[in-house]
Amino acid sequence: MTAPLRQPSIRQTRFKIDGMNCASCAAKIETAVRRLDGVADVSVSVTGASMTVSHGDALPEDKVLQQVARLGYGIARAEAKIHGRASVAKAHDHADHDHEGHDHGGEPVGERTIGSAHLLGDAESRQAWWRSRRAALTLACAAALLAAYGIGHLFPAAERWVFLAALLVGLVPIARRALMAALAGTPFSIEILMTIAAGGAVMIGATEEAAAVVVLFLIGEMLEGVAAGRASIQGLADLVPKTALVERAGGTIEVPAEDLAVGDVIVVRPGDRIPADGKIVEGASAIDEAPVTGESTPKRKGVTDGVFAGTISTDGVLKVRVTAAASDNTIARVVRLVEEAQEAKAPTERFIDRFSRYYTPAVLVVGTLVTLLPPLVAGGDWNEWIYKGLAILLIGCPCALVISTPAALAAGLATGARHGLLMKGGAVLEGFRRITAVAFDKTGTLTAGKPVVTDIVAYGRDERTVLALAAALEQGSSHPLAVAILDKAKAAKAPVPPALAAKAIPGKGVEGSFGGVAVFLGSGQAAGERAAMTEAQRLAIDSLNGQGKTVSALVADGVVAGLIAMRDEPRPDAAAGIAALKAEGIRAVMLTGDNRRTAEAIAASLGIEARAELLPQDKLRIVGELQRGGLRVAKVGDGINDAPAFAAADIRIAMGGGTDVALETADAAILHGRVMDVARMVRLSRAVMANIGQNIAVALGLKAVFLVTTIAGITGLWPAILADTGATVLVTANAMRLLRWRG
Template sequence: MEEYRIKGLSCAHCAAEIEKKIRSLEHGESATLNYNTGKLKIDEKVDLKQVEKILSEDGAFIEKTQAHHHEHEHSHHQGVNLKFLLIVSTALYFIAFFLEKQTNSFLVIGLYLIAMVISGYQTFLKGLKNLVKLKFNIDTLMTVALIGAISIGEWKEATVVAILFGLNEYLEGIGMEKARKSMEKLLEVAPKQATVLKDGIEKVVPIESLQVGDIVLVKPGEKIPSDGVVMEGKSSVNEAAITGESLPVEKESGETVFGGSINNEGILKIEITKSYEDSSLAKILHLVEEAQETKTPTELFINRFAKYYTPLIMIVAVLVMVVPPLFFGAEWNKWFYQGLAVLIVGCPCALILSSPIAIVSGITRNARNGILVKGGVFLEQLGKINTIAFDKTGTLTKGEPHVEKVTVYIDDQDEFYRIIGSIEKNSSHPLAKAIMKKVVETEVALHDPEEIETVSGQGIIALIQGKRYWVGNEKSISHLQITEKVKADIEKMKEEGLTLVLLADERQVMGLVGISDEIREESKSLIKALHQAGIQHTVMLTGDHQKTAEKVARKVGVTEYYANLLPEDKVEKVKELALKGKVAMIGDGINDAPALATADLGIAMGKGTDSAIETADIVLMQDHLGKLPSAIRTAKKVNRIIKLNISLALGLKLLALLLTIPGLLTLWIAILSDMGATILVTLISLTILWENKEHNVIN
């Protein structure tokens, strides 16, 4: 499939019509034209000249993917020309209006006609073609209405309608272009080239030519070209393009970096671990672009509704023209005019536009904050969620052991830390690493054990300065008689859901270390913020035992929790919760894949990990959930705005139609009802792009 960017699309309905025409071409069956992104995808066998001809009929054109300056100029001038033509036609209208009572009618009619042609010639041409084919769309309705108005001598009103319709299409195009430009700005974060080091020589190459294993040099202020590992250098890196986090992250040798991140100060030598198309940034940008191309249930409904709405309006217009004169002896001219006005009310522009700008704005705003929503359908779903299920480890907790409690039974506390640190310092066990973090804080000097032996299922026996020590679980101290005090402390720590590590010598237990999975600092405030954002139920699902789960649930404030769950049990729990409402499941995208897939909405967090990006419907690119409440608020706002837009679009039209009952509907009121709705719908949708920094993140 070939992909082209299309400029000059005036409305979503027009884009759908163009797509239909292109699909009728040879090999064009699979063609798609998306109004939201302005992208056309066609089979390479399709005759491009025929496609360009179809596009030109609607005032659109192809901007080649290798977009050069002159092409942007072309797009710019086209917008300026349309604006210029509208200004000229408006000026001619006012000249004719003021000359109407002072000069002959032929000059005035001529000026009105010129103004009408200048502002609406494209609409007339398309409308006349459609009339010949008996195809009724917006252009056909407008053309019939204008011909009808001219036929009964309403030159002034016909000109106003032509100018206002041209202005309406111009403003409609500007609104969608604003949303698209906001998205394009987001996509500009992709680096264009890289400085590769080969045999000590620096060479600037295009980003696409980078290969795994290449060594690149990234100077201060430059973008990191693709995912990789720092080989040399130390610097702070701005990862906002990936995570949405504005605070820089310190990087040094051995640490991973993401493509698209900006190197702040030092020079970094980086080994590329992924070609650009496989990098986190490329996947993010691809997902964001794809997200705009999916239609939500609301959009699909609106499109189906618009399909039947226009013919229905035409029937109503004919009835308005015919029924009062035939059955009530009313004046033909007056009701023919009213019928023409009803035709104009039939333009579904504002209705069709009520959803796409809001959806694109919502996806863009969340993407700016490092929240990837994989489609409008998921954004809509996020705004309807009332229950969130959390996996405990790595989401509400940090997913790494942390020393929470230490009880020492010997007089010299430093000696306790010295011995346990000397034994654990060479161990790679996660519990040993947690203990060593605590030992390092005490700054005690450590010994090298003369002997060290690992006992499976128990712990370690070590000989230090001729004395034997045991470190491990309760089984490791089976050689000792334990005092009641120690027994009571062990039971207490167990009740608190802590994992125990004991240190003993040949005579006594020297101390206990209680280890837990550290709760994230932001978890409590996050749960509170979610409840404030309209989430009624927060549920924690974990494979840990009851005591640990109870302790975490109590500290963070979730409404309910379930412990001792296997992956398949989590799936069943999610199904149970789904019976009571709309459920989102949050996990790391690896262990929780089945539960993520089962929920109405799967949300993964993972700072760009492949599995997280591929598994879930929504991906939080940070390694915390702080921006989730903001994402939910944005989704709810999008849903609210779409409902408001539909109400405005239909409400203004209904008001205009009701004016036909007393015979007060005029052509210009009819077009203003549609134009007013279009402007309101566009402006209201664009408010989604405005950031509210105050509520953006939970720290």
């Protein structure tokens, strides 16, 4: 019998790319690499300066490096970090390659895990724009143009030749990129339009204008690169300090933060940024998390509390045990996830990409018709109509159009991440604006996930004494209700005396003695078996239970001494978060397996519809019912207890913090546990899509205006390229406004 053929496994490899400045660059690289044998898929992020290649077991890696370098971009394959240092395979310089668009610095650029596409970008890998080779080329071309004006003024006979020389400084690299792009599968590129227009201008004697147009084109490209850098999330990585003070041999030594290992104990002084995720083992301080979470009020943290990299200890010395390596701390994970998200294209972005494939050839056809038809049909002047046709080629450069969508999406994703709102790609970001219903888990989502003491009712003693006696019995217990009582006693500074002969009574409670007085803490029913309860006490227990609270009764010396009520309370912003969704016209519903009384009590306090006592299949059924009713449903939870409903939702949102976020199955994550952030994601999505609409209108509107004025003879080559460069600047600046979004 013939053995079945083994299906080839698909792996992913990440690369860092230097020199990209717009979506057209990404499209050229994607097309070129996709043509290589063994490559299954390619995704490129301009703002992340990265590329992910999906391939079989054998990746033609050298061909990938050469193919991208041949287009004029720097490329580096990231290797796994060894002892904190990244080893990087880089495309080397070739004598026959033009690398004007990038820099071949030797610094490591990242970390790659074959098969899972995890990559930690180095914030230093994106070079300052004024140091890039593209900036150097732009300055050289501008200087050559100024020199040509000076020489032409002094020597009028040489004017045409000096302007031609100035033109060639910038045009030769552009023409080379156009040729390489054509050979790699992109014959209709922006560079080809520029090359034809500049060459044609020289042929009709407009050499000076051609040289100026090339300078303006290069300036526009450089501005796009600056914008791509601003939309990058890499600035977040700069929040982590480069060095850390580590305890070693009774003292402290300074080491690179990237060399910290899990288990190291670091010292953080007042005013210092914390260099790693960890848990406080000594000291207490107010932690300023605003740089990372946007929270304006510092949080007081002490021993056993978690802290994460990039936050600031404001007023105390801390010793922190490291819990995550540099490549896996909270900020690194955010950077990695957003970079990957920026490679995932939204439907609008895919439409613009498809449109641009036909748009550029159409521009060439229109330019050719404008050049040929008037002279051939109506006897027009050839030079005049050739000039107008060349101007139309420049007007038609799709720079502004193709950057209109990805610039806004990248800025939106980066802004969201800086506010703790992670979304896995432009499709998810775009999808939030269409959400019309949100289904929440209760425990750990709308509530904090752990009970707290809400009420203390004392009989014959004061509340502080009741709390102290209950806490004494619960010492050493890890039961959630016991922890709630101990936390309340600590917060109230209630004295907790040691209990004698304390022991648990299975199914009933815990008992012990203090000063010869027998004390018991347990359920109301168990307490009623040990002491006579008044009608008022029974009514008090029923009332508290009716509010969804768990009640423990304290019996001292055979008499009910007090009641302690506990409940998993809603998050502080839960009610405001639900109200914000309703204000956006979005229906909110709570799905929980908890008992109906507790669920309805919580729901009433939040103003949300409740469905209680549900099994996982019930939650799936309700999500389906909402969808069949025409609603687009987002599900908020951990994706574990109710995986079927989570998977069925249109958008899946994980609620959590730091490294505990359930991101594997989620489309988006709320890092800082704020219910309000669901509404903020919707508002951010709507702001981004409105921005994209504005960008497309500006890009196409300016082109339409200058198309008419050019054919009418009002404008020429200079205004034509300014129309494209100006539109690109306007579109980019408009997209960058999203970086200041506050929601």
